[in-house]
Amino acid sequence: MLGAFEKPAASIAAVLVLAAAPAALAAPTVKQLADNVYMMSEFHYVSLVVVGEDGVLITDPAFAPRARSMKAAIAEITDKPVTRIVLSHEHYDHVGGAEVFPEAQVICHASCQAVFDLDVIGMTPETVDVTFTDSLTVDFRGPTVNLHHYGPADGFGSTVVHLPEARVAFTADIYEDRSLTHGMWMDDDNYLAIRRVLRELQQMDLLHAVSAHSDDTSVEIVDENAAFVEALFDLVGGEIRKAMREGGPTQVMMNLATWPGELKLPEYADWKGYDEHLPAHVRRMALSIFHGG
Ligand SMILES: [Zn+2]
Incomplete structure (x- = not known):
């Protein structure tokens, strides 16, 4: 298994692997999760592959070499073409490779296109064909695939892909395995939306919680996160309420500078990245509660 790792390491590793890759394609690791439901993992990214009567639905091809490798692996499973590409959110490292599947509709939350329009280095799809705001059921005469937006968890368009019959869900960049996400990747996160996504995942009675950068689909990882x-919400929210009582919003603003260095969650001290990155997580939670983003 890949295990959990920090995003910068993952991205750099993916780039290095690509730069060193010979012309021949590598093959993704393929695991069947349920009837017509697979996960494919390669270059430190994991995608769902769902086979329907009308074609194949995939999530996050990420970038063209990976998409080509996926296409070859999908051809080993079915002769149906990929007709739906569901993007987990708008961040550019997840959304490339659509051109490898010319028959596919690109599906992304309604907020994605505005961010894609700002792309100056050509990493995003040319068009988003299908958008949604709160939820969407993708009809491709296959296993039920529901898309849910529970707020701007990581990026504006964070989407949970839920297959209720297969009891599988797919998310990207919402949680890691006993590891705190590197602080530099937290600026675009709203911790109250992350909190909501995790609670919704817990309600889904899943067999597999698939996360875009880990081969471990254990539901316990969701519960731990x-x-x-x-715990982070209680700690930071408690301090904010206390400061509001004592000095109002001005007091909170003053404390925002010192809380990241002061507030601790010692019961999580053995999680990877705790010492280095807990301050960024405290700051993100404080700004999500007090500032809305
Ligand atoms: Zn990611």
């Missing part, structure tokens, strides 16, 4: 976020 939900508990961590709740």
